[in-house]
Amino acid sequence: MIDIVLLGFLLLTAIAAVCLRDLFAVVMLFGIYSFLAAGLFMVLDAVDVAFTEAAVGAGITTVLMLATLRLTGRFERSPRPLRLLPLLVVAMTGAALIYGTLDAPLLGDVQAPAQQHVAPRYIERTMAEVGTPNMVTAVLASYRGYDTLGETVVIFTAGLAVLLLLGITEVPAIRPGRRVIDDQVVLHVIVKALIPFILLFGAYVQFHGDYGAGGGFQAGVIVATGLVLYDLVFGDGDAQLVVPPAWLPRIAAFGVLVYGAVGLLSLLQGKALLDYSALAEIPLSGQHLGIMLVELGVGITVFAVVLAIFYAFSGRRRQS
Amino acid sequence: MSDAIALISGLCFAVGGFLCITGGVGLLRFPDFFSRIHAAGVTETLAAPLLLGGVMLQLGWSQDSFKLLLVMVFVLATNPTAAHAMAKAALDGGLRPQVEHDDTIDLEDRSSKP
Numbered sequence: 001m002i003d004i005v006l007l008g009f010l011l012l013t014a015i016a017a018v019c020l021r022d023l024f025a026v027v028m029l030f031g032i033y034s035f036l037a038a039g040l041f042m043v044l045d046a047v048d049v050a051f052t053e054a055a056v057g058a059g060i061t062t063v064l065m066l067a068t069l070r071l072t073g074r075f076e077r078s079p080r081p082l083r084l085l086p087l088l089v090v091a092m093t094g095a096a097l098i099y100g101t102l103d104a105p106l107l108g109d110v111q112a113p114a115q116q117h118v119a120p121r122y123i124e125r126t127m128a129e130v131g132t133p134n135m136v137t138a139v140l141a142s143y144r145g146y147d148t149l150g151e152t153v154v155i156f157t158a159g160l161a162v163l164l165l166l167g168i169t170e171v172p173a174i175r176p177g178r179r180v181i182d183d184q185v186v187l188h189v190i191v192k193a194l195i196p197f198i199l200l201f202g203a204y205v206q207f208h209g210d211y212g213a214g215g216g217f218q219a220g221v222i223v224a225t226g227l228v229l230y231d232l233v234f235g236d237g238d239a240q241l242v243v244p245p246a247w248l249p250r251i252a253a254f255g256v257l258v259y260g261a262v263g264l265l266s267l268l269q270g271k272a273l274l275d276y277s278a279l280a281e282i283p284l285s286g287q288h289l290g291i292m293l294v295e296l297g298v299g300i301t302v303f304a305v306v307l308a309i310f311y312a313f314s315g316r317r318r319q320s
Numbered sequence: 321m322s323d324a325i326a327l328i329s330g331l332c333f334a335v336g337g338f339l340c341i342t343g344g345v346g347l348l349r350f351p352d353f354f355s356r357i358h359a360a361g362v363t364e365t366l367a368a369p370l371l372l373g374g375v376m377l378q379l380g381w382s383q384d385s386f387k388l389l390l391v392m393v394f395v396l397a398t399n400p401t402a403a404h405a406m407a408k409a410a411l412d413g414g415l416r417p418q419v420e421h422d423d424t425i426d427l428e429d430r431s432s433k434p
Contacts, residue, residue, distance in 0.1 A: 183408075183412075184405055184408060184409075186401055186404050186405070187401060187404075187405045190397055190398070190401040191401075193397070194394075194397065194398070197394075
């Protein structure tokens, strides 16, 4: 029942976002859209995915889009006259996609190929082979560690591309006197009190990922959000004193290197790439150690890339 | 005892839900930005702890209850701050509260009253 309500709201939000010309409202609608999607994932018991969607989609993406709006202006240009060819292409693609879903198995179908192939093995053997109560972390970091390495490299590449295209304007090293929102005393006090807890929560999500929902991706975003909040409330460049922009590419590369080094280490021990059993005497402790290091690498890279993208956008704002 | 707890938590849910709905109605129906912010901020600040408190009563003493308590503290700290910051930013940005000018009362008339 609740999933139908959520899906309905999702549809309404999407239609409203297409129709509105006020881009500020559209950004907010996208935030709501992501949050509804996170709710849907919760209903489907996909807690880790919901967590990522809420942190990335509803959280940091909204801030990045608002930073972009500062550069582009608030209102969409008046709509161009309806052109037939693009409409036809879009309609046909949509129809093909809908036709494709007709063959797809129903949601939660036991006979679906996804439930038949490797999923039973993950469910039955995770505790014996990897030993982490959170099966998602076991699949993500250990069974499919190779894929996650690829994802981490993709995130690193995305950050690199943004840095190459936009670059980060560094503020002078002295503490700038100007504040964006100068007399918001209440905001300053509350944010100053909250930031340590946000960072602590990030660390909890990072290192508790074996046992509960969470892991490197979410933790990296949360820690970066703490610094973004600091930058937004305490003015341009204050966060850059904490984490200088010049460090960020190195930090991002360091995260990928940590991940790759763990993989190579197991290769040198004579096991397969990213087989963490090779890291310690007891295979299970090796798995624990490997997953912790790999998730740390992911977290470091995600943190650095998210912060770098934010710096790149807010730096542009300062120039203009 | 458990009946009493169920009753209290049900009451929390009912009041919290009612406040959520009134906040939504206020957000839609009130005339200007500041009164809307007021409607949303005030009701949400009370509604969220009530709903969370209701869930906590259902859960009893557990780790999840403690996490909900942390969420409650977070909401109590951030929600009024967000409302305050938005209202203050709007005021600094030049938006003035809509004050109704009632022509039937003029200043002399009011001052002559005891």
